[in-house]
Amino acid sequence: MSAAVAEKVILGKTLAIDADGNLVNLSDWNEDIANELAKEEGIEVLNAKHWQVINYMRKVFTETGDAPSIRKLTKESGVDTKELYALFPKGPAKKAARIAGLPKPKGCI
Amino acid sequence: MNTQMKNLVILGAGTAGTMMLNKLHKALDLSQWRLTIVDNEKTHYYQPGFLFIPFGVYSESDVVKPKVKFFPEGMNMINSEIWKVIPEYNKVHLDNGITLDYDILIIATGSKLAPEETEGLTGKLWKKDIFDFYTLDGAKALAEKFKTWDGGKLVINITEMPIKCPVAPLEFAFLADAFFEDRGIREKVHIQYVTPLAEAFTKHKCAEVLGHFLEDKGIELVAEFNTGRIDNEEKKLISWDEREIEFDLLVTVPTNKGADYIDVSGLGDELNFVPTDKHTLQSVAHKNIFVIGDATNIPASKAGSVAHFESEILTENILHYINARPLAARFDGHANCFIESGRGKAFLIDFNYDVEPMPGNFPLEHMGPFSLLKETRMNHLGKLMFRWAYWNVLLKGKELPVGPHMSLKGKILDDIYRSNDFITDEQQITKLSGGI
Numbered sequence: 001m002s003a004a005v006a007e008k009v010i011l012g013k014t015l016a017i018d019a020d021g022n023l024v025n026l027s028d029w030n031e032d033i034a035n036e037l038a039k040e041e042g043i044e045v046l047n048a049k050h051w052q053v054i055n056y057m058r059k060v061f062t063e064t065g066d067a068p069s070i071r072k073l074t075k076e077s078g079v080d081t082k083e084l085y086a087l088f089p090k091g092p093a094k095k096a097a098r099i100a101g102l103p104k105p106k107g108c109i
Numbered sequence: 110m111n112t113q114m115k116n117l118v119i120l121g122a123g124t125a126g127t128m129m130l131n132k133l134h135k136a137l138d139l140s141q142w143r144l145t146i147v148d149n150e151k152t153h154y155y156q157p158g159f160l161f162i163p164f165g166v167y168s169e170s171d172v173v174k175p176k177v178k179f180f181p182e183g184m185n186m187i188n189s190e191i192w193k194v195i196p197e198y199n200k201v202h203l204d205n206g207i208t209l210d211y212d213i214l215i216i217a218t219g220s221k222l223a224p225e226e227t228e229g230l231t232g233k234l235w236k237k238d239i240f241d242f243y244t245l246d247g248a249k250a251l252a253e254k255f256k257t258w259d260g261g262k263l264v265i266n267i268t269e270m271p272i273k274c275p276v277a278p279l280e281f282a283f284l285a286d287a288f289f290e291d292r293g294i295r296e297k298v299h300i301q302y303v304t305p306l307a308e309a310f311t312k313h314k315c316a317e318v319l320g321h322f323l324e325d326k327g328i329e330l331v332a333e334f335n336t337g338r339i340d341n342e343e344k345k346l347i348s349w350d351e352r353e354i355e356f357d358l359l360v361t362v363p364t365n366k367g368a369d370y371i372d373v374s375g376l377g378d379e380l381n382f383v384p385t386d387k388h389t390l391q392s393v394a395h396k397n398i399f400v401i402g403d404a405t406n407i408p409a410s411k412a413g414s415v416a417h418f419e420s421e422i423l424t425e426n427i428l429h430y431i432n433a434r435p436l437a438a439r440f441d442g443h444a445n446c447f448i449e450s451g452r453g454k455a456f457l458i459d460f461n462y463d464v465e466p467m468p469g470n471f472p473l474e475h476m477g478p479f480s481l482l483k484e485t486r487m488n489h490l491g492k493l494m495f496r497w498a499y500w501n502v503l504l505k506g507k508e509l510p511v512g513p514h515m516s517l518k519g520k521i522l523d524d525i526y527r528s529n530d531f532i533t534d535e536q537q538i539t540k541l542s543g544g545i
């Protein structure tokens with residue numbers, strides 16, 4: 001778990017935020033929070049494909065303790081690289097991890 | 110031969126493997142342990158020197174030496190490509206038909222370039238208008254190109270992270286700025302630095318300082334650009350989200366991957382890096398396999414300085430492992446890098462898993478002080494001195510004046526820096542830097 005450096009209020013809840021701006025506590029996350037985090041990333045509506053990626057990320061994180069890299073996403077999420085960038089412009093792994101309420105993937109350092 | 114002998118096998122005789130061989134040769138009881146090292150190359154490359162080759166500062170002879178020169182007396186190496194590790198049977202199969210049994214295995218096969226991962230990168234412009242400087246051949250070809258290139262759009266691109274030495278592409282940009290100015294054609298060269306990161310460097314504190322240097326030097330930063338393919342006809346980089354950047358000359362840092370045998374053996378992640386405990390350096394999947402240097406997946410920079418700090422931790426932990434004790438030595442992610450900024454100056458940064466780079470001094474007795482996060486001439490001399498220290502101290506597994514754990518205090522300089530050998534190199538430094 002990453003360290004909290006700030007707090008932010010989403011939908012009336014005060015949530016701990018790490019240095020990358022990601023949620024600190026997995027348990028703070030729910031689908032409504034995800035929708036709000038997506039808006040901060042410029043994604044107005046999360047569609048079924050977005051959710052496929054987000055759910056896959058949370059599954060991997062629960063299993064391995066690390067959010068998957070873009071490489072792993074491409075290989076295993078069922079959504080190809082091109083589409084991942086269309087869904088989460090600029091940085092799919094980083095953005096999807098934020099929206100999924102997970103820390104930034106290790107591969108991003 | 111004593112049949113009760115145990116086997117410790119090191120895969121890869123680069124920076125990390127060579128250091129481990131030297132350290133373990135001293136630390137282990139050699140009447141009980143047989144040490145074996147494998148590499149498919151007979152030449153040791155000083156990779157940090159590749160950076161200077163395109164600009165004519167170093168040539169090939171400055172960066173190559175026979176590997177065997179750095180091995181302990183009497184030690185030899187099996188010269189073969191590694192084909193496959195079978196962890197269930199504690200065996201390594203080599204391409205030359207030899208099979209090695211091991212009690213302990215150390216993986217130190219580093220990371221290699223995989224330009225073939227990007228569509229169009231190795232197309233018809235490869236080594237004509239597209240070059241890398243992370244290999245000796247690439248750096249030499251680029252040096253030739255630079256001799257006659259008379260300007261245009263120079264694009265420096267990191268394809269995807271992680272890469273070894275994440276500061277090298279920035280250093281390349283700074284050196285290119287100075288190089289073209291010296292050649293009197295700087296105003297004809299438009300330099301763009303194109304990175305998948307959100308800013309100039311992986312560490313925010315450095316990115317702030319270095320980003321401002323890019324701006325001062327007239328180098329344009331294009332961030333969050335993830336290269337999808339190269340258009341060889343129109344000479345363009347195209348990102349996965351369809352942004353385009355034109356180039357006349359592209360200097361690429363291609364995708365970095367671990368060795369193929371890691372994949373064949375089922376030991377790696379998507380990029381063939383081996384999942385490794387970031388503190389103990391033990392492989393996550395197999396207790397008798399340890400991993401060091403660029404081959405790991407730990408969240409530290411892939412750098413020679415990191416491999417050096419890791420080698421001290423790993424030597425301790427191997428002894429703990431042999432004696433069935435807990436692996437008490439813990440790596441803190443310490444990295445220490447000089448960043449060449451052009452015109453005989455450099456920065457120095459020092460950080461670990463938890464502490465971001467910070468300004469201040471890095472005092473060594475008789476040398477320096479090296480200024481952290483500040484551009485100075487002394488840091489540049491430190492960078493050049495590093496080559497001497499690499500060949501003479503680091504590879505041989507001797508102590509450097511910097512301990513494995515990051516410290517905010519200065520360390521005491523070893524006698525080695527006062528040896529005759531050093532004087533010779535100091536003269537060379539003076540020569541290289543145009544006299545001090």
Ligand SMILES: Cc1cc2nc3c(=O)[nH]c(=O)nc-3n(C[C@H](O)[C@H](O)[C@H](O)COP(=O)(O)OP(=O)(O)OC[C@H]3O[C@@H](n4cnc5c(N)ncnc54)[C@H](O)[C@@H]3O)c2cc1C
Pocket residue numbers: 120121122123124125126147148149150155156157158159160189190191192217218219220242243244273274277368369370401402403404411412413414415416446447
């Ligand atoms: C341009 C550039 C600049 C750099 N600048 C710096 C710097 O300023 N400071 C710094 O600290 N670091 C720097 N580095 C990084 C540094 O060189 C590496 O981090 C370091 O060499 C890693 O050591 P290693 O032992 O893990 O890998 P390597 O030294 O690369 O060794 C790996 C070895 O494994 C062998 N091998 C691989 N696959 C196989 C196989 N299948 N079969 C048999 N053998 C195999 C290879 O031949 C090689 O000898 C730089 C690197 C580059 C490319």
